[in-house]
Amino acid sequence: MKKAIRFFTLSFIIAVFTSCSSNPNSKNSTLSNKDPLSSWNNVTSKTSVIDFVRAVTDKNNLRFVPVEDRIAVFDNDGTLWSEQPAYFQLFFAMDRIKELAPEHPEWKGIQPYKAVLENDMQALAASGEHGLVKLVLTTHSGMNIEEFSESVKQWISTTKHPTKNVTFDKLVYQPMLELLQYLRNNGFSTYIVSGGGVDFMRAIVTEVYGIPSEQIIGSTIKTEFQIVNGNPEIIRLAELDFIDDKEGKPVAIQRIIGKKPIFCAGNSDGDLAMMQWTASNQQPSFMLYVHHTDSVREWAYDRNSHIGRFDKGLDEANEKGWTVVDMENDWNIIYPNDVK
Amino acid sequence: MKKAIRFFTLSFIIAVFTSCSSNPNSKNSTLSNKDPLSSWNNVTSKTSVIDFVRAVTDKNNLRFVPVEDRIAVFDNDGTLWSEQPAYFQLFFAMDRIKELAPEHPEWKGIQPYKAVLENDMQALAASGEHGLVKLVLTTHSGMNIEEFSESVKQWISTTKHPTKNVTFDKLVYQPMLELLQYLRNNGFSTYIVSGGGVDFMRAIVTEVYGIPSEQIIGSTIKTEFQIVNGNPEIIRLAELDFIDDKEGKPVAIQRIIGKKPIFCAGNSDGDLAMMQWTASNQQPSFMLYVHHTDSVREWAYDRNSHIGRFDKGLDEANEKGWTVVDMENDWNIIYPNDVK
Numbered sequence: 001m002k003k004a005i006r007f008f009t010l011s012f013i014i015a016v017f018t019s020c021s022s023n024p025n026s027k028n029s030t031l032s033n034k035d036p037l038s039s040w041n042n043v044t045s046k047t048s049v050i051d052f053v054r055a056v057t058d059k060n061n062l063r064f065v066p067v068e069d070r071i072a073v074f075d076n077d078g079t080l081w082s083e084q085p086a087y088f089q090l091f092f093a094m095d096r097i098k099e100l101a102p103e104h105p106e107w108k109g110i111q112p113y114k115a116v117l118e119n120d121m122q123a124l125a126a127s128g129e130h131g132l133v134k135l136v137l138t139t140h141s142g143m144n145i146e147e148f149s150e151s152v153k154q155w156i157s158t159t160k161h162p163t164k165n166v167t168f169d170k171l172v173y174q175p176m177l178e179l180l181q182y183l184r185n186n187g188f189s190t191y192i193v194s195g196g197g198v199d200f201m202r203a204i205v206t207e208v209y210g211i212p213s214e215q216i217i218g219s220t221i222k223t224e225f226q227i228v229n230g231n232p233e234i235i236r237l238a239e240l241d242f243i244d245d246k247e248g249k250p251v252a253i254q255r256i257i258g259k260k261p262i263f264c265a266g267n268s269d270g271d272l273a274m275m276q277w278t279a280s281n282q283q284p285s286f287m288l289y290v291h292h293t294d295s296v297r298e299w300a301y302d303r304n305s306h307i308g309r310f311d312k313g314l315d316e317a318n319e320k321g322w323t324v325v326d327m328e329n330d331w332n333i334i335y336p337n338d339v340k
Numbered sequence: 341m342k343k344a345i346r347f348f349t350l351s352f353i354i355a356v357f358t359s360c361s362s363n364p365n366s367k368n369s370t371l372s373n374k375d376p377l378s379s380w381n382n383v384t385s386k387t388s389v390i391d392f393v394r395a396v397t398d399k400n401n402l403r404f405v406p407v408e409d410r411i412a413v414f415d416n417d418g419t420l421w422s423e424q425p426a427y428f429q430l431f432f433a434m435d436r437i438k439e440l441a442p443e444h445p446e447w448k449g450i451q452p453y454k455a456v457l458e459n460d461m462q463a464l465a466a467s468g469e470h471g472l473v474k475l476v477l478t479t480h481s482g483m484n485i486e487e488f489s490e491s492v493k494q495w496i497s498t499t500k501h502p503t504k505n506v507t508f509d510k511l512v513y514q515p516m517l518e519l520l521q522y523l524r525n526n527g528f529s530t531y532i533v534s535g536g537g538v539d540f541m542r543a544i545v546t547e548v549y550g551i552p553s554e555q556i557i558g559s560t561i562k563t564e565f566q567i568v569n570g571n572p573e574i575i576r577l578a579e580l581d582f583i584d585d586k587e588g589k590p591v592a593i594q595r596i597i598g599k600k601p602i603f604c605a606g607n608s609d610g611d612l613a614m615m616q617w618t619a620s621n622q623q624p625s626f627m628l629y630v631h632h633t634d635s636v637r638e639w640a641y642d643r644n645s646h647i648g649r650f651d652k653g654l655d656e657a658n659e660k661g662w663t664v665v666d667m668e669n670d671w672n673i674i675y676p677n678d679v680k
Contacts, residue, residue, distance in 0.1 A: 068552055145594060189554075198595070198598070199598075202598050212408055213597065213598030213599055214529075214554075214596065214597045214598055214599065216598065220595055223591050223594065223595065224587070224591070225587040225588075225591055225613055225617070227616070231620060232590065232613070232616045232617050232619075232620045234590060234591060234594050234617075247564070247565040248565075250565045250572065250574060251563050251564070251565055251574060254485060254563065254574050255538070255560055255563065256554065256596055257553065257554045258538070258539075258542050258553030258554055258556065259553055259554065273565055273572070276567070276572045277565070277572050277574075279572075280571060280572045
């Protein structure tokens, strides 16, 4: 159970659901429309990425990397979309509990369900790690894969973020969408490698990020192949399988991709192991950390945050000269479509 | 431990190391050089495959399938290369034991190592499933991923098959190499989904089949990310992780690819679940079983074989009208380069 805490940190519960205003319009962007990274200001992080991509795609450059080895891995929560005031998947789990509650009258008297139903965050916190895992397993299992996918799609299309007042899929970072596309245009395979549940992400992000299901790697619960009424089904079981966080990330990258990445993007200490793994590539590699510095347009947090803690990773990035994006100064837009 | 028996069936031990001659030259092939499946005789299995591929790639056909959904999955042992008189990975394990023996003088007195060192197949059989798993874990763990890959490459380039007298990588089926290429030329992604170890396969088959590491799915042992003398490494542990056989195959397909295949090739009951899974696709799908009928050029075995048993699968293929390749009659060549 120890590792389960990585899946959904307990601390989301005490995160403050702060409201915030935003200023999505560009500041000091002087780039033309043809700029592939037009939501990035003309800063070092941007020019470093472009210099790297130009080098590894140029056959005459000593740093050239063949297409088949141009593997890029991206964390999701806090790197491609927001993760405050709690991981979006946790909002889904809590909403599912409320949706399923009529079929489970007993939940009114059992933690952690009672806490969710009564919006009692203190009691939910008191249920501890064990309670949170119970929540996730309850809401993510006991159905086949199509039913689960449908329930996520239904939720994402109808539920709004508590402070941003848009559906959660609108809270993706426009500069990162451009970066994904720019890398793909240059022959990179862009993978998500996230602590989030793989099937939760697949139901949402293929369309949003343009990443096919086979390039989405995440945490998994156990599943089982069964013939149900003559039809083959894959049933989701209430048992953790693999937690794709911290040291789990390079392990999953090796098991599923089987190649060391040459590009890695993340935002927290949970991404440090895959950064180190990428940095150890004998081919040229690029490590990019997104630093949440914008308290006005997004959220500002790092070393002391319970969600997306960025402490050891920040030290190592500074020490090793990895690229750190300052969201406030480096990005002229945070979200697409002027989300405030 | 029950599932471990699927990884390496006990029965290889009693398989007869029969010698055989071959007749690799074409019989009644009347096809031109431009035929993408020129090693296939002009038989129903071949025309069915071609009809299917033409339909799903033709935008004006009702059976059209978009490129992103053209997922093809292939078993490896007995489907893409031979698996007699024992799975090739087991020869590797036994050879590794002999290679490592000087560092382990105690093995002379401990089963199953003693049996391997003395070529005592009866004693090896007596060590049972537990003994076989021990063999595999001993020889596939305790090193980092690069060292393991190197040991496999070294073995495959130097060790010859006991009766065919060529290195094991020469025992791939030429007609299946053509089928893989034909599917890829028509926009299919061709995956291996095998009970064999994923890193064992990756060290060999990317080059042989033209399949990149990220499209090779197999059984896994647990691994761990460690910083060793300042360098990140992934270390292979002596613990089974996932057995990619039988019901495990559709489970792995869903977990890693996240899409139901439209094309599935296998040769044994171990492939039946992924055949059923593919057949349940709402899009058009094609199920192809390779039937080992050629006792002269390859090996003939099916319902009563301990390796690659093809019994329930054969019944279901006949019942449901899936395509069954008769190796003796349908293929004018078995192996490339006139291997006899």
